Amino acid sequence: MSATKLVMNAVGRRVPTRVNGREAPPFQGIGAYEPTGAKHGPSIRSCRAYPRNGDKRVGSLEEAFERCGLRDGMVISTHHHLRNGDRVALGALETAGRMGARDLLWFPSASFPCHEPVIDLMERGIVHHIEGSLNGPLGEYCSRGGMRGLGVLRSHGGRWQAIQDGEVKIDIAVIAAPSADPFGNADGSHGPSACGSLGFALADSMYAEHVIVVTDHLVPFPCVPWQIQGNHVDHVVVVDSIGDPSKIVSGTTQITRSPDRLLIAESVATLLRDTGILREGFSFQAGAGGIALSFVAYLREMMRERGIRARFVRGGSTKVLVELLRDGLCDYILDGQTFDLDGVRSIASDPRHVSTSPLTSYNYHGKGNFASLVDAVVLGATEVDLQFNANVVTHSDGRLLHGIGGWQNCLDAGCTILAVPSFRDRIPVIVDEVTTITGPGACIDVVATERGIAIHPRREDLLAALRGSDLPIRPIEEIQREVEAICGGKPQRPRLLDRPVAVVKWVDGTVLDTVFQIAP
Amino acid sequence: MIGAAGRRGDDIRSDAFIEIEPRSTGGLDLAVRSRVDAYYGESIRTQARARLATLGVEHARVSIEDQGALPFVLDARIETAVRRAGLGDGRDGAPARTVPLPAPSSRDRLRRSRLYLPGNEPKFLVNAGLYRPDGVILDLEDSVHHDEKDAARIVVRNALRAVDFLGAERMVRINQLPAGLEDLQVLAPERPDVILVPKVESPQVIAAVDRILDEMLADDARPVWILPILESALGIERAFDIATASPRVVALTLGVEDYAADLGVSRSSDGLESDYARRRLVNAARAAGVPPIDSVYGQADDLDGLREWGERSRALGFVGMGCIHPRQIPVIHDAFAPTAAEIERALGIVRAYESALAEGKGVVSLGSKMIDPPVLRQAQVLVAQARRAGRLHGSEPPRGGA
Numbered sequence: 001m002s003a004t005k006l007v008m009n010a011v012g013r014r015v016p017t018r019v020n021g022r023e024a025p026p027f028q029g030i031g032a033y034e035p036t037g038a039k040h041g042p043s044i045r046s047c048r049a050y051p052r053n054g055d056k057r058v059g060s061l062e063e064a065f066e067r068c069g070l071r072d073g074m075v076i077s078t079h080h081h082l083r084n085g086d087r088v089a090l091g092a093l094e095t096a097g098r099m100g101a102r103d104l105l106w107f108p109s110a111s112f113p114c115h116e117p118v119i120d121l122m123e124r125g126i127v128h129h130i131e132g133s134l135n136g137p138l139g140e141y142c143s144r145g146g147m148r149g150l151g152v153l154r155s156h157g158g159r160w161q162a163i164q165d166g167e168v169k170i171d172i173a174v175i176a177a178p179s180a181d182p183f184g185n186a187d188g189s190h191g192p193s194a195c196g197s198l199g200f201a202l203a204d205s206m207y208a209e210h211v212i213v214v215t216d217h218l219v220p221f222p223c224v225p226w227q228i229q230g231n232h233v234d235h236v237v238v239v240d241s242i243g244d245p246s247k248i249v250s251g252t253t254q255i256t257r258s259p260d261r262l263l264i265a266e267s268v269a270t271l272l273r274d275t276g277i278l279r280e281g282f283s284f285q286a287g288a289g290g291i292a293l294s295f296v297a298y299l300r301e302m303m304r305e306r307g308i309r310a311r312f313v314r315g316g317s318t319k320v321l322v323e324l325l326r327d328g329l330c331d332y333i334l335d336g337q338t339f340d341l342d343g344v345r346s347i348a349s350d351p352r353h354v355s356t357s358p359l360t361s362y363n364y365h366g367k368g369n370f371a372s373l374v375d376a377v378v379l380g381a382t383e384v385d386l387q388f389n390a391n392v393v394t395h396s397d398g399r400l401l402h403g404i405g406g407w408q409n410c411l412d413a414g415c416t417i418l419a420v421p422s423f424r425d426r427i428p429v430i431v432d433e434v435t436t437i438t439g440p441g442a443c444i445d446v447v448a449t450e451r452g453i454a455i456h457p458r459r460e461d462l463l464a465a466l467r468g469s470d471l472p473i474r475p476i477e478e479i480q481r482e483v484e485a486i487c488g489g490k491p492q493r494p495r496l497l498d499r500p501v502a503v504v505k506w507v508d509g510t511v512l513d514t515v516f517q518i519a520p
Numbered sequence: 521m522i523g524a525a526g527r528r529g530d531d532i533r534s535d536a537f538i539e540i541e542p543r544s545t546g547g548l549d550l551a552v553r554s555r556v557d558a559y560y561g562e563s564i565r566t567q568a569r570a571r572l573a574t575l576g577v578e579h580a581r582v583s584i585e586d587q588g589a590l591p592f593v594l595d596a597r598i599e600t601a602v603r604r605a606g607l608g609d610g611r612d613g614a615p616a617r618t619v620p621l622p623a624p625s626s627r628d629r630l631r632r633s634r635l636y637l638p639g640n641e642p643k644f645l646v647n648a649g650l651y652r653p654d655g656v657i658l659d660l661e662d663s664v665h666h667d668e669k670d671a672a673r674i675v676v677r678n679a680l681r682a683v684d685f686l687g688a689e690r691m692v693r694i695n696q697l698p699a700g701l702e703d704l705q706v707l708a709p710e711r712p713d714v715i716l717v718p719k720v721e722s723p724q725v726i727a728a729v730d731r732i733l734d735e736m737l738a739d740d741a742r743p744v745w746i747l748p749i750l751e752s753a754l755g756i757e758r759a760f761d762i763a764t765a766s767p768r769v770v771a772l773t774l775g776v777e778d779y780a781a782d783l784g785v786s787r788s789s790d791g792l793e794s795d796y797a798r799r800r801l802v803n804a805a806r807a808a809g810v811p812p813i814d815s816v817y818g819q820a821d822d823l824d825g826l827r828e829w830g831e832r833s834r835a836l837g838f839v840g841m842g843c844i845h846p847r848q849i850p851v852i853h854d855a856f857a858p859t860a861a862e863i864e865r866a867l868g869i870v871r872a873y874e875s876a877l878a879e880g881k882g883v884v885s886l887g888s889k890m891i892d893p894p895v896l897r898q899a900q901v902l903v904a905q906a907r908r909a910g911r912l913h914g915s916e917p918p919r920g921g922a
Contacts, residue, residue: 259846260647397558425533425588426556450650485618486646488567488591491559 006500006514011389011440015511019503020129020149022167027510030442035509039365040166042209054183054221056236061095061214064235065172068210072102073128074171077208079201080110081176081188081337085247088176088214090115091239097126105149107168108132109159109200110403114247122147131168132159133403134502142501143399145517151400151502153393153515155408156200156336157362157369158505163207164365165509173204173211175228176242180215184233185226189338189348189355191217193243196317196338196347198227199357205232216242227355250340255297255320256290260450264419265291267471268378268448269298274469275462277376277415278308285314285371285410286378288339291419295378296320303329314361314374317343317353325352334370336361336406362409364508369412377413381420383434386476388441388456390418391434393504396427398435398494398518400502408507411443415462422449422483428491430454430480435494437513438504452479495519523605525671526597528585534643536589538601541581548572548579554586567591571598571615575608592618592682593642596674603670613674617681624742625689625713627770630654630908631813632840632856633849634691638663639672645679649686651846657691660703661718669695673706680710689713691747697725701732708736713745714770719778720748721755723765730766745770747813751778756797763808772805773813773842774798787818789825802837814841823851830855853909863906869899 006014009026018024025033050056058064076096078089089108094117096104102125106118110133119141121127129149134142142151154162162168177186178193188198193216205211211233218238223230256262268291272278278299286292297320303309310330315321317335319342324330326346333353338344347353361370381390382401395401410416420429429449445462447454454476455462466473484490495518502515521542528537536554543549552564564586572582575598582598589597592615599613634655637644641663648656658679664672676692692707693716694700700717708715717729726748733744746768750756756774763772776794780786785793798814805812814833817826826848833841834856841856843849858866868886873896876884884891906912 259651262847263650426590427559427588450647486590488560488563491556492562494558 009511011437011512013437013513015503015514016150016500019152019511020131024503025510027506027512030440033508033510035165035365039164040169040207042207050234054230056184056230056233057182058235058237061092061174061212061237061239062099064212064237065096065099067235068172068212070096070099070101070172073104074101075105075107075168077107077170077173077204078109079175079198079204080108080112081195081198081200082193082243082248083195084112084114085193085244086112086114086176087241087243088174090117092174092214093118093121093127097121097124102126103128105168106130106132107170109156110405111135111138113137119146133405134400135402139400139402143515143518144520145497145499145501147501150500151515152505153404153502154505155362155404155507156358156406157364157371157409158404158507158509160203160358160363161365161507161509162505163203164363167509170204170208171210173201173208175201175205175211175213175233177213177215177228178242179217179219179223180213180236181219181221181223181230182236183221184211184213184228184230184236185221185223186213186215186228186230186233187223187225188227189225189344191215193217193241193245193248194344194348195243195248196344197335197355197357199336199355201228202357202359205229210234212237214239214242216240225355249338249344254290255294258290260421261291262294263450264421264448265294266298267453268295268417268419269302270469270471271417271446271448271453271466272299272376273302274471275415275465278302278306280308281311282308282375283310283312283314283373284376284378285374285413286316287380288316288318289380291380292378293318293320295419296324300324300329314356314370314377315339315343317347319343322346322353325350334361358406358409362406362507369409371406371409372412374410374413376415376417377410378417378419379407379410381418381429381439383429383431384418384420384444384447384476385431385434385441386480388444388447388476389434389437390439390441390444391436392438394436394515396431396435396491396494398496398516400515404438404504408439411439415446416444417446417448418444419448422451422479423487426487428480428483428487430476430483432490436504436515440512447476449479451482454479521604521606523601523603523607525600525604526589528587532587534588534590534593536584536586536594536597538597539583540577540601540605540607542577542605542607543579543581546579548577549581550584551582552584552586554584554588556586556588564594567594568598571595571613572602575599575602575611575613577602577607580605580607589642590646590682592678593675596642596671596678600671600674615678615681619682619684621711622685622687622690625745627743627745629689630840630905631689631771631811632909633843633852634813634840635688635843635846635849636663636816639676640664640668642675642679645675645683648846649684649688651849652686653688653843653846653849654840655689655691655714656685657693657716657842658712659693661693661695669699673703677706677710680707680712691716693718693749697728700729704729704732704736708733708744711740711742711744713743714747715744716747716749718749718775719751719755720762721752722758723761726762726765726769730768733768744768747771747773749773749775750797750801751775752782753779756800759801759804760808763805763810769808769810771811771813771839772801772808774801774815776815777818791829798833798836798838806837811839812837814838816842816844817848818844820845820847823847826851827855857909857911858902858906862902863911866899866902866906869896870903
């Protein structure tokens, strides 16, 4: 990483042109980058090499790795549907380490605090670096410059793009499956470790050189529905437990009691109503955070009052969405990941609750995406600046905070709303310039805080529709000034070294921003 | 003597813990650990030195553990620690006002909702106005632990200088006299709009508070009102005398929790045990010419129960009630709003009066019915209330009236 050359990209950020030894085009603007060439594909295999009786079981993960030809420097991928209860990803990396592999690239669809021991694997040289979300202790480790390669933060859709571009060539995909058959068909919505959808593992199953399914709930062929098709799978490993069910899904997601958050949630629902976005057949997406959940609760009442029904709702599914479906207030849940038990039960039993993947919704190389069909999306952010650029990956002090998830991909919706408190623990959320650009202001329409709602001046249609609304529509600068007066002035700028530790990719694979090492 | 103030721990937010050990020489030994050090570390150090200088602290070991306290809170915690360390005598610690004093409050303003805010819980103060209560109560009494009364007084004083309550009436609930006298000394100069006096059992207490306010605020015409809280059988018996004990009394309210305890009965969901007290209070207050305000509804999660309670309370004659959670505010505003039918009827009466006036008639009548002055007056009040509550839709509100 010595003497990394940095160039200025289209949002004025300094970015490296090579990332982990590969060419990395700088961000050129929304929709400006036009990739060419053919998609990457794995080597040709034929059924003659697989058992005719369809039984692909092997005795252990070691044996599976051995058959895959595990060697130094390989790319090992895992998915994050088991969230903080996952035992498979760490187990796989440790197993590879015990077998003597070194310098592995771990390519998770996201990481969680339970993966903290990967730091030790990096220290011991078993894992070279991580390309995936970096939060908690892993984020801290990377922020302090501990990782040998650059962290690469991609959105869920960006991960598909990177795989299809051959930017990341997965050698071995290890897919944790809450239920599977000996052929390798796998499903996430049944079994003791049920997690709902398995959509994040789909690309891995299709594009990896080798695919290993790891399950703790083997069912006789056929495992239905096969969210992962056994035709892509090389080996099946049966283990005692793939995860801790209590940490895979939360029992019931709770609606916040924080009055500030309720205020924000209510004003966002009101905004949908007053702009006319809330109409028969509309669609929306909201996450599982406290504000998003209570937003849905407020919206539900408005839908009931007016007899309005949504055609579809995009999940992260939770109890509130499931209730919406059950009460006939929406026709379909198109679910990317399932957050609580109600969601898991619903996706397993209700045909109107459909599992989706980043391929259906988020992929830049797709021939269209569900995400752009969504009328409104409600998202969070750690920081927003006066140009409406937003940051979700770092704290304002520059430390890596969490991954991008589907956040960037969702910015394709008809109306993009950031629902954020105006300050947290004295730290203002509206800043002069965000520490790390994760989403360019050009695709962010509304910043809704408890002290007022700022609409991007570009959205004259929204501003016109809201004339006469009771909502406190205010210029973003005015909200910023008010909050700075409360917090005691502008916060200090973070102290960062001029050494990149990670890059943030835009959905098209270009480099949007750089995360620099924090000062010791 | 080491002085300590504030709170510490990882679960504490928007507060700070300060420890001060006076020394005779050596200057200031200031150690700061802050959750927001990367953002406001320098600002915290500068502010701490300035505050200590104002309080005359020159030699001391000072440690600050900060969990994101806002500046007015940090000032309050430092001052409390200084005073507990036996320093700062005779020094005025009040920080400069950063929010202008709002317009004075009028006797007949809307008082449908008053939001209770524990005086020693700084994190609840700064956003209280956002929920649009008619009033906020900065509480020094029951929500503040006995050992923290001094700390709460300073937090509340600073809040009255630094927090914009966005038009909500600024009320302070002092402690029962005589302890409440000290509260008055510190807080009356901050010009709160209303002083809530708890557990009042005699008119003399109100007269005493009135006298102190007169003495302290003699040179100021800005009104500081008194809202007595009756919380015992004796207080209820003397409601009329208490309501008439001072021209500053702006309304009368009661505390049903302590009242039930005084009767020796437990509280029920329908409020049967306080039924008599509440009716008696309504009558006494109106006899004294002030509006009666109801107590609080204790189940913050039960908004349907609250609505029912509020509607019944309005039917009894109350004009508002207290809130223990911001969620209760819109429900209470709804419950105490005049109904559409009431507004329509009142508008009819007021319009008839205006046309009678225009035609120079001495008698106001609606249809074949003559309208008595008290009925007209009530209609005017109701129309004015509806207008202020934003309930006059579609019809141009008549001018004049209450």
